[in-house]
Amino acid sequence: MHEMGIAMEIVDIAKASMPADMQGARVQRVNLQVGKLSAIVPDSLRFCFDLVVKDTPLEGAELAIEEVSVVARCKDCQAQWTVTEPVFTCTACRSGAIDILSGRELDIKSIEIEDED
């Protein structure tokens, strides 16, 4: 729902990450990780990204989205498993005391910039 704001934030972070000696170069790709438990719809995000990159060094860049599954670990028995439906009890001992290890990501991993030399 707030994918437009997210897309704008991505562009800002990518622009700020460009090394001083590469200002003016074009960003070809942004590598993003999106957890399945985040409220982000990849298709909507790509749509917004394509709109907001206009007239920036990211114009025409690809937004590569890697979806990250939800992985939980039980605090009681240390079992670790991938959560595929909204059930957050331990699959081994039924405990409800769990840590979410991954699945909340909304991280920029890297940007790929056109380099002439």
Place this chain on the structure above:
Amino acid sequence: MWFFTNRTTRRYHHNHKTHGPHDHHHHDQGRDVESRKSGTREIKVVRRVLDANDIMAERMRTVFAEKKVFVLNMMSSPGSGKTTTLQKTLARIMPDLRCAVIVGDICTTNDADRLARSGAPVIQINTDAFGGDCHLAAHVVERAVADLDLDAVDLLVVENIGNLVCPAEFDIGEDKRVVVLSVTEGEDKPAKYPLMFRECDATLLNKIDLLPYLDFEMDLARRTIAQIHPGMPVFEISAKTEAGFEAWIEWLVDQVKAKLR
């Protein structure tokens, strides 16, 4: 916006004082180049997109800790009865607890007008002015708080935008999060919006006075919530009749007092 610092990649840069001088290429501005494909340079970034919000939320949390203000983030879908619940709640806990409210709405000041009758200072945020947002972000709360005398507040309630999706993503510096779900919305909502119910510290199941007219399965709703967030307190209430309010108020006051102590 804040100045960019690349926290994660900085770790890769060793210190020559302890490491000794050696011959290698230091990349510009502390950023590491992961690979050089032909014609492309990959720059590691490794940053959370919502970093800006999280940093702001932490700053707010520090302010609230200094001022000894407990902050409750109230979330729900539109029409769940958040405002009525809050009105009736304020009537019970004021003036023992000095309360203030920040209310987010895309348009209208209806909720703020209703809440102002409680006597608590009410700050209305129409997110229209910020682009018709679907949630309140930390910077919006920071601006709203600037109009409040935090020294005269024990409990600050932030009534978020009616939406079961986006507000769950945004930390606003709160101490606890409560989700209001009305029984007219159906017992499947926790399963449909698991993030909200995972992120909250308590659930209010509102409008239980309507249960005789609905097919709402309370046991199923409670079971589903318990699967998504085992151990989370669930209070069955009616904001209209104030049924079930005692347990909810007791929980809330305990949370506030634990921080103010």
